[in-house]
Amino acid sequence: MGYTIYYRVVFVDEKKALRVLEEVCTGLGLQIEKKGSAIVIIPKCTCIEPLIIKSGEWSFSKTYKKEPYTSLYKLILLSLSSFGSVELFDDEGFVL
Template identity: 40%
Template sequence: MGHTLYYTTRVEKWGEFKEFLQRVCEGVGYFFEVSGECVTVTPDCPLVEPLRIPRDGEGFAKTNLVEPCHSIYLLVLHSVSSFGSVEVWEDS
């Protein structure tokens, strides 16, 4: 059985957030992509789905508790609060 992160985001400082996240992704070796009002983070971890973060909306990503990807996703998601607001929850 897998493990999933769920989140609701509202990024008010969108430009700053994209710059920050791109820098983080480059540092940890993850692929970073911007598509309209959404950014996608893709790690090189087996069994981990890309993390798609909308500027204003909801999302989810299955991590299967694969480390360090799961913990990095949690850090990335909680960092959204520096640029707007975020609510994160996960399977219990």
């Protein structure tokens, strides 16, 4: 059974957000890449989907409720509200 996080980020300053994300992801042991207009955060665990962030677009990522990835993804997304706006919800009724 899956567990999915749904989110939309609209950046005001994507360059600053990317700089902060690079430091945070490096510290957490997550790989981060810039692919075209997307920021992609790749976990070490291959059973968790990458967190793909495209400004202004709704996206989702299946974490299957595996920790610490579910909590890390939520924290990363919530931290991006410092650089724009974030909408976030999950399969269990969490809403921001």
